[in-house]
Amino acid sequence: EDQVTQSPEALRLQEGESSSLNCSYTVSGLRGLFWYRQDPGKGPEFLFTLYSAGEEKEKERLKATLTKKESFLHITAPKPEDSATYLCAVHYTGNQFYFGTGTSLTVIP
């Protein structure tokens, strides 16, 4: 059974069209949920860590939220430079760290 599931797999938005990416997880003993941005040919770039349900973090046009079963990455008025793959990862007891398969975001000018 998948530990971490991201949806949608791919998302195309017009510039300025807000949307949300989803990361659902089934693990217990969550120590943290991470969001990363990955550009082609590069390693993941850290965005946010969330630790408990109800927590929210914001950075520029991005806002991450967390519930007991899922996290959302909200993108407000995206720009073409926001185009990337967004990965979530869950860190839970035993130092296990599992990544989702990512959402490929394309923002069209």
Add this chain to the structure above:
Amino acid sequence: SAVISQKPSRDICQRGTSLTIQCQVDSQVTMMFWYRQQPGQSLTLIATANQGSEATYESGFVIDKFPISRPNLTFSTLTVSNMSPEDSSIYLCSVEGGTIHTFGSGTRLTVV
């Protein structure tokens, strides 16, 4: 957060040969992690490397295929041995700094 220098950034290798990937961190870290990212897939943890002890490998990965060295608190290497085309992937090292996992820029390996 830590800054990681990983090299080579890419390589094309013949099957049956080996490639060693280096990861240098600008600060001392206890744990270093090696991941593989196969085309179109997410990251999979290969092993965790602590300085002064044997690396801990995840299910499906073995030391003979992916030997790891961790000679000090700022450096690690991963060797991909006896390569086959199925080993073509991006290999990434990562370190844990507080609660943030920082990644190197990755090594794109193509085996022909």
